[in-house]
Amino acid sequence: MPPLVKGTVPFGAHRTWYRLTGTPGGEPPAVVVVHGGPGSTHDYLANLAGLAGRGWPVVHYDQLGNGGSTHLPDADPGFWTVRLFLAELDNLLRRLDIADNYVLCGHSWGGALAAAHAAARPAGLRGLVVVSSPASYPLWSREMKVLRDALPPGVDEVLRRHEAAGTTDSAEYRQASAVFYARHVCRLRPWPRDYQASYYEIYNDPTVYRTMNGPNEFHVVGTLRDWSVTKALPEITVPSLVISGRHDEATPAVVRPFRDLIPDVRWEVLEDSSHLPHLEEPARFFEVLEGFLEARCRQGNRSRKEP
Numbered sequence: 001m002p003p004l005v006k007g008t009v010p011f012g013a014h015r016t017w018y019r020l021t022g023t024p025g026g027e028p029p030a031v032v033v034v035h036g037g038p039g040s041t042h043d044y045l046a047n048l049a050g051l052a053g054r055g056w057p058v059v060h061y062d063q064l065g066n067g068g069s070t071h072l073p074d075a076d077p078g079f080w081t082v083r084l085f086l087a088e089l090d091n092l093l094r095r096l097d098i099a100d101n102y103v104l105c106g107h108s109w110g111g112a113l114a115a116a117h118a119a120a121r122p123a124g125l126r127g128l129v130v131v132s133s134p135a136s137y138p139l140w141s142r143e144m145k146v147l148r149d150a151l152p153p154g155v156d157e158v159l160r161r162h163e164a165a166g167t168t169d170s171a172e173y174r175q176a177s178a179v180f181y182a183r184h185v186c187r188l189r190p191w192p193r194d195y196q197a198s199y200y201e202i203y204n205d206p207t208v209y210r211t212m213n214g215p216n217e218f219h220v221v222g223t224l225r226d227w228s229v230t231k232a233l234p235e236i237t238v239p240s241l242v243i244s245g246r247h248d249e250a251t252p253a254v255v256r257p258f259r260d261l262i263p264d265v266r267w268e269v270l271e272d273s274s275h276l277p278h279l280e281e282p283a284r285f286f287e288v289l290e291g292f293l294e295a296r297c298r299q300g301n302r303s304r305k306e307p
Ligand SMILES: N=C(O)[C@@H]1CCCN1
Pocket: 036, 037, 038, 107, 108, 109, 110, 134, 140, 213, 216, 217, 220
């Protein structure tokens, strides 16, 4: 059983919570898991720790503002920026002494953040995995309209009525939202415990999620609403893997810029998944992920051949 260490590292006046499964420092590089939201937590991605049983050290962390990291419910909304979370990731890599040899695996917002990090061409980055992520928030919002228009009759009308009235906390809005989540966020019933854990962490402290993203996945009106990483994607030089679900809220149009603009990239769509392919199709997800890691991210094995 790989060793498991949990702790926090200082990040300015705050602290970032992390969990390390396995022993980094040699080969293969550590896989650093970057969760989504922003303002979610690592919990719904916990099963990626299974990589450590196959020799890949895994680092999970809770981005500042939620989970085991410092909560700042009274921070000015302008405090929560992409630059802050890029600085936090750089700090974590240095504090854990893995900045010279690591792979990033980001989910949703975390994949876009990981891509922005990778575009700066850090010397120690060995590979990039982007799962169900937006390259562009404006494009995300355009695609949300496409998905909402396709919801059962009357559902989007309820959503629009409450969004216009500012009553997105109402029971009727939550009931209509559940229709979208069941189709495009998590198709499993009941929701896996790990996903429920992160979902309720956001419920308990929605500060970052509501400030940067908005009230939910399909009504993105937060400070990220105009942000895009698309222009930086051609700067990424490491081998990259993109994964998304056929029923994902991160639609093919949302994900396609990663495939089109990252020079060395492969894209895999999991046919029975929506936004959580690592939970909805774990066998296929880890087959694809580990095939990429083994073929493209181990030192001295940069072959382009993958299963
Ligand atoms: N859960 C996430 O990170 C997504 C990304 C765009 C809207 N929320």
